[in-house]
Amino acid sequence: MSILRWTFLTGYFLLALLPLSWLVLTSLKTRGDAISTTPKVLPSITMPQEDDTIRFPMTRAGYRRLAEPHVGTTQSFFSYLLNSIITGLVSTVAAVALGTACAYGFSRFRVAGARDWLFFILSTRFLPPLAVVVPVLMMYREFDLQNTHLGLILLYTSFNLSLAVWLMKGFIDEIPRAYEEAALVDGYSHLHVFWAIIVPRARTGMAVTGVFCLISAWNEYAFALTLNNAGAVTVPVYFAGLQGNIQGMPWPQIAAGVLLYVTPIVVFTFLVRKHLLRGVTFGTIKQ
Amino acid sequence: MPHTNPSEKQAQRLKYAFIVPALFLLIALNIFPLLYNIVLSFSNAELSGGDWQFIGGDHFTTVFSEPKFVTAIQTTSLFVFAAVSIELVLGFTLALTLNGVFRGKSILLTLLLLPMMLSPAVMGLYWNLILNGHYGILNQSLTFLHIGQPQWLTDPDLKLLSILIVDVWMWTPFMMLIALAGLQAIPSYLYEAAEIDRASRWTIFRRITLPLTTPLLFLAVLFRTTDALKQFDLVMAMTGPNDRATQTLSALLYQVMLRDYNIGLGSAYALVILVTVIALASMFIRYIDAIQRRQGRTAP
Helix, strand or coil, rough: CHHHHHCCCCCCCCHHHHHHHHHHHHCCCCCCHHHHCCCCCEEEEECCCCCCCCCCCCCCCCHHHHHCCCCCCCCHHHHHHHHHHHHHHHHHHHHHHHHHHHHHHHHHHCCCHHHHHHHHHHHHHHHHHHHHHHHHHHHHHHCCCCCHHHHHHHHHHHHHHHHHHHHHHHHHHCCCCHHHHHHHCCCHHHHHHHHHHHHCCCHHHHHHHHHHHHHHHCCCHHHHHCCCCCCCCCCCHHHCCCCCCCCCCHHHHHHHHHHHHHHHHHHHHHHHHHHHHHCCCCCCCCC | CCCCCCHHHHHHHHHHHHHHHHHHHHHHHHHHHHHHHHHCCCCCCCCCCCCEECCCCCHHHHHHCCCHHHEEEEEHHHHHHHHHHHHHHHHHHHHHHCCCCCCHHHHHHHHHHHHHCCHHHHHHHHHHHHCCCCHHHHHHHHHCCCCCCCCCCCCCCCHHHHHHHHHHHHHHHHHHHHHHHHHHHHHHHHHHHHHHHHCCHHHHHHHHHHHHHHHHHHHHHHHHHHHHHCCHHHHHHCCCCCCCCCCCHHHHHHHHHHHEEEEEEEEEEHHHHHHHHHHHHHHHHHHHHHHHHHHHCCCC
């Protein structure tokens, strides 16, 4: 049993990580080596022999070239990265803030039809983006929100709200009410109670919720593709748009860019790893 | 709530200040477009703008007689079924092997979660490099092992399988994460009692582990099903939206609305898809509701 267990785990682990290791190797290659017809698997520091088919010289060119605009595009990777950072961060902060406030409202006040409202909020999660993208596009034309950061931020915030409200409600429900009630009796307002008592105690929950919101906003593609052709193009749309480029796909740059792009997500996920399990269960289990 | 609070009236007004901003955003950006979509589906609107008129239910006649739509439904169903069942089995097995305490577990877990942190659109693109028939590392390895050279991205019989492989690679960790949460929530005294009764491993699995994780696994399945139904990013990156072998419903929507600019027809498609998704979503929601009631969590 134990041998079977470790074989499966190791087997899956290696298979799942192979494509990622290849990504790392690709980011260190020249474009020629990245699409070589013989597999270049061993990085070497010195120039390999002419007849060496598996070694390739490591280069940082893939990373360096990210700073230059690629043929056919006007800006470098970093300006698209900036768009992603603005839309990703602002929409995550907004979704967590609005979600926490809304969850507090539902957790601590009597709201008529609360259950129905909560399930209405959850149901918006299932909306396929492409089924609403055209009406959104037409609305955005009216309000001049096409090609703007604000347009994407509003959409990502709204699409992450369902998750934020539900996760945060789970977390806030478990905060004991004793402190708040004492504070309310002492004459503090609900707003003050929310800020001084709830928010500090819900910090873990907010961090976990933030990670999930950030992952989906950071990697979103359908809306970013259809609502933008300039102005707020995010990294996924930029890279996907390189398909059919006259110079061919710049694989080392793409690999390098992907690695840089995923780093913040990995760091955040690692920081909240102990509480992640709470996040994926929609508050249906208590830990 | 303390009803003795003197500022009760103020509190009543304040509760809307907490709730309304979120609801407003949801209604403005999710519900309003949905309703607008219904209007458009009865019109002859084009993406280029300009005046449009109501043309009645013509689009719906087209939708249901269009072979592309039937094919897209079949492709999507096959994809959803295959992806979700493979991810469930792999993810649950992984969670079983990971359950328990051992050194380096949190690092291992973070590494295993890496694929789901990556952008599906860009990963689809990158997998083209791995799966390429000429310079892809996969076929180069297959040569080495003297196995054939499948043309993953151009053979119509293999294209959907290739997309499936990438989807499984990206989303099995998600199933694993939920399954793990379920496993960790099983109280250890149950296992201790079973051990005292000298129950076999298989009996313990069948009578304790499986029934107690089923609710969460079902939750994970519903979650992944609704996500897989939206599959778009990988299809776009690996075969494009108009490929007969891989045109999922979202890809069809994209093609009709944003490449053929036929908004009316596209909205009719969207509406039919929405009805299906809403049916599935209400199943999901009822299920969560049932679990929460069983746990004795009452509505606020």
